[in-house]
Amino acid sequence: MKTVTKKIGLFALAMSLSLIIPTVVFSQPPLDDPDAPIDGGLSLILAAGGILGAKKIRDNRKKKNTVEL
DSSP: OHHHHHHHHHHHHHHHHHHHHHHHOOSSOOTTOTTOOOHHHHHHHHHHHHHHHHHHHHHHHHHHHSOOO
């Protein structure tokens, strides 16, 4: 009977710690941080997407203009 009580106690301790610790520990600053540089990476991603889209359009036009024998 003591082992069952000990297991229940350990389970209750583990559950309470797993609920309390995440509220105390924050791994990131709040999202409204004005110092976060979002523009640089976002601009590069948009430019790469535009270049890839232009290449796909050009390749599709070349494919349509070629005559298959």
